[in-house]
Amino acid sequence: MRLFARPPRFRPLKTTLAAARLERTREVLHELLRSLKQALPILVGVAGPIFIASLALLAWAGVPPMLAVTLPWQRGLALWLAQVLAAAWPLWALRGRLLPEPWCVQLRCLPFGRAALWISDLAVSAAVLAPLAGLYALSVLAFAIHGPAWFVAVWPAALGSLALSWISSCVLGAAALAWQRRGVAARARRAHRAPAPEALLAARPGLWRALLWSPWWRGATSPTGASVAAGLLVALAIALAWTRGAWPFVPGAAWALVLAALLVALTERVQRALESHLATLEDWLAALPAAGTWRLQARALACVPMVGGGAIAVALVLASRPWRPGPLAGYAIALLAAPVALVSVPAANREAHVGLWAVSVGLLTALGSELWN
Amino acid sequence: MELTLRIRDLVFAYGARWLFSGFTAEAGAGITWVQGANGSGKSTLLRLLAGVLAPAHGGFELDGVRFGAGARGAAMAWRRQTFWCASDPPPTPWLTIAECLGFVAGSYAGAGAGAPAAALRAQVEALGLVNALDTPLRHASLGQQRKTLLAIALALPVKLLLLDEPFNALDAASSEHLAHTLTTRAEEGSQVILLTSHVDPHVPVRDRWVLGA
DSSP states (O other): OOSOSSOOOOOOOOOSHHHHHHHHHHHHHHHHHHHHHHHHHHHHHHSHHHHHHHHHHGGGTTHHHHHHTTSOHHHHHHHHHHHHHHHHHHHHHHHHHHSOHHHHHHHHHSOOOHHHHHHHHHHHHHHHHHHHHHHHHHHHHHHHHHOOHHHHHHHHHHHHHHHHHHHHHHHHHHHHHHHHHHHHHHHHHHHHSOOOHHHHHHOOOOHIIIIIIHHHHTTOSSSOHHHHHHHHHHHHHHHHHHHHTOOTTSOHHHHHHHHHHHHHHHHHHHHHHHHHHHHTTHHHHHHSOOOTTHHHHHHHHHHHHHHHHHHHHHHHHHTSSOOOHHHHHHHHHHHHHHHHHHHHSOTTOHHHHHHHHHHHHHHHHHHHTTSOO | OOOEEEEEEEEEEETTEEEEEEEEEEEESEEEEEEOOTTSSHHHHHHHHHTSSOOSEEEEEETTEEEETTOSSOOHHHHHTEEEEOSSOOSOTTSBHHHHHHHHHHHHHHTTOOOOHHHHHHHHHHTTOGGGTTSBGGGSOHHHHHHHHHHHHHHSOOSEEEEESTTTTOOHHHHHHHHHHHHHHHHHTOOEEEEEOSSOOOSOEEEEEETTO
């Protein structure tokens, strides 16, 4: 009798650095897709029409770099660079997962040349941005079929600009990965500049600084504090573009939707990161005579991105064109209430959370689109 | 009156697995060696005494302070007089050793039970941590991580010290220092020290509790 019906299958050993790193990239992207898959059915159910409309928007993904060649060079360059930066952002956001610290340490120890390291960074960057290349191709196809006048007039330059934009995003993404690789050495150098023991032992960091604030800036959370700050900067740019009416062809409701979705997503990510972070500390804190308000402090911290970003958005609205007080008051209240509602429900309750996202984003978009009407 | 830890009718189970059903014991000032095979409940007993786990029934009393079933988390008065040195490294890998020492010592100081700076400094020196103070715990060795918690444990003037396998991962000099300090503490009679260890700790033991026997 045979113990196995068929012999076990083994994957061939990955023999090059780029291949090994692409395998890791595949795992990270699969993990990401799995977490998205959990939320997808609820998203489709709650926000079906918006979801379908956003599918149609996918064909516009490649428009900014193509449109850039028709604009005066300063505005065209700004638009082109904005697209390059936005497209490279996933690499920045995922750098810790694509290149965890133990990998960085190993890469410094093993005899890999600079070229091999850069090639592997570029390969990972291109793999992560491959779906974007597909979206760009979809854009080109859609515009080639419909043939709008501006596209027909400049299509060779537009295609060149689009291709260059994708390549630049790949290079920028690879630079983010290289930064992650080299960060290990920089962190080690910093660790060598130690102050005197007396000064070190005299410091008494409180609960907020030691357990809630520092982890964000020392790579102990995912996303890191720098990623959240970058997200807030993007929110600020969106709020500026919206309130200044920078691009009149983009409807106000679209700006309000993007801003609300970004702020809700930031709150959600910070809450999830804080919950998993604090789960590891719970036992320890239960035994220490530290302040018993740490849960409340953690919830307050999770509200900071949305309340902070929202406060800036409201300030920008106040400084803009004549606004309507009723919708603005409602918008401000919704910006305060949404994060409080989100952090009151544990992030593990996915159904309730996705429902809260949909309600918060829908409400903020509706109120935001009424601010100037 | 002598300092005495009293455990009364302690009942605790992990799901359907009963570890304590009416456990009652007393430990006076000095060292009590908690013995038992793997899974007999040694670490769980320390976690219950630290307030990390809540007993289903029964409770503890030390120096007039009571704590036990029904209390949600350890009462502040109980936490102030207790320090739990777990067998795991500190769960704050992003902090430097100095920051971790400062945070824990500070949290007891905030509760009016802090470690004198000189005592902390003495333990840091004796355990050979001076040159590693600015090292993040994530880059420290297992021994250094364990020593960080032990430095606080030995510097804090708490009445109940819970040491879970304190000799694990220590170098010879640090083991010797730990044994010497515990011996001194036992002679002073100012602390109840509960210590779990699979091997003979080579300290003057006042009592032995054998769990799961």
